Amino acid sequence: KQEVTQIPAALSVPEGENLVLNCSFTDSAIYNLQWFRQDPGKGLTSLLLIQSSQREQTSGRLNASLDKSSGRSTLYIAASQPGDSATYLCAVRRVGNQFYFGTGTSLTVIP
Amino acid sequence: GAVVSQHPSWVICKSGTSVKIECRSLDFQATTMFWYRQFPKQSLMLMATSNEGSKATYEQGVEKDKFLINHASLTLSTLTVTSAHPEDSSFYICSARDFAGGTYEQFFGPGTRLTVL
Numbered sequence A: 001k002q003e004v005t006q007i008p009a010a011l012s013v014p015e016g017e018n019l020v021l022n023c024s025f026t027d028s029a030i031y032n033l034q035w036f037r038q039d040p041g042k043g044l045t046s047l048l049l050i051q052s053s054q055r056e057q058t059s060g061r062l063n064a065s066l067d068k069s070s071g072r073s074t075l076y077i078a079a080s081q082p083g084d085s086a087t088y089l090c091a092v093r094r095v096g097n098q099f100y101f102g103t104g105t106s107l108t109v110i111p
Numbered sequence B: 001g002a003v004v005s006q007h008p009s010w011v012i013c014k015s016g017t018s019v020k021i022e023c024r025s026l027d028f029q030a031t032t033m034f035w036y037r038q039f040p041k042q043s044l045m046l047m048a049t050s051n052e053g054s055k056a057t058y059e060q061g062v063e064k065d066k067f068l069i070n071h072a073s074l075t076l077s078t079l080t081v082t083s084a085h086p087e088d089s090s091f092y093i094c095s096a097r098d099f100a101g102g103t104y105e106q107f108f109g110p111g112t113r114l115t116v117l
Helices: none
Strands: A004-007 A010-014 A019-025 A032-038 A044-051 A056-059 A062-067 A072-077 A086-093 A099-101 A105-110 B004-007 B010-013 B019-025 B032-038 B044-051 B067-073 B076-081 B090-100 B103-108 B112-116
Touching (some): A004 A086, A010 A019, A019 A032, A019 A086, A019 A105, A032 A072, A044 A056, A044 A062, A044 A072, A044 B103, A072 A086, A099 B044, B004 B090, B010 B019, B019 B032, B019 B090, B019 B112, B032 B067, B032 B076, B044 B067
Parallel strands (some): B010 B112
Antiparallel strands (some): A004 A019, A019 A072, A032 A044, A032 A086, A056 A062, A086 A099, A086 A105, B004 B019, B019 B076, B032 B044, B032 B090, B067 B076, B090 B112
């Protein structure tokens, strides 16, 4: 069974700092990996989707990388802002379309 | 991107009653939808996969008689929590699968907060 772990569980940084969130998964047979943002009591907002054949994806201040062989992905956030405060979830999708979600990283950006 | 809606966004009910949650794909047709449950400070757990016109596939440990899923059309799936109890209180999120640009992608609804008194 696929297990997805995110480290750290919580992170607090001052505004303007660059930061990295980590995601690891146990089964490298994935279809793709997706990073989501979840605000308190809200649903999921998709941030970046990386196909299994890709190494990274970028969107604005966000960059996600994927190393399928080692079972790792990172989400890099540049020049963090208070509005970035949220829980960040990574999810891996197997060929059978089932999503396995990570445990999440709760990010707080201090003004 | 594609939009998925859920209704209601929150519901409070008495123990023993049944609650229906709707999930709609607004601008695409979804042959497959998924239902997730999220307990406080925990991640999303897949409950079941809903396929249009056929029975849902439930994950291990999820009671199919308690969580009734109906996917009667290509844009609507419903989850009915029967005889709800306080331990069913949770955040329920659905997602719908769209095939666009040569790849499948899942889009998530905003979630439904269920509180059972």
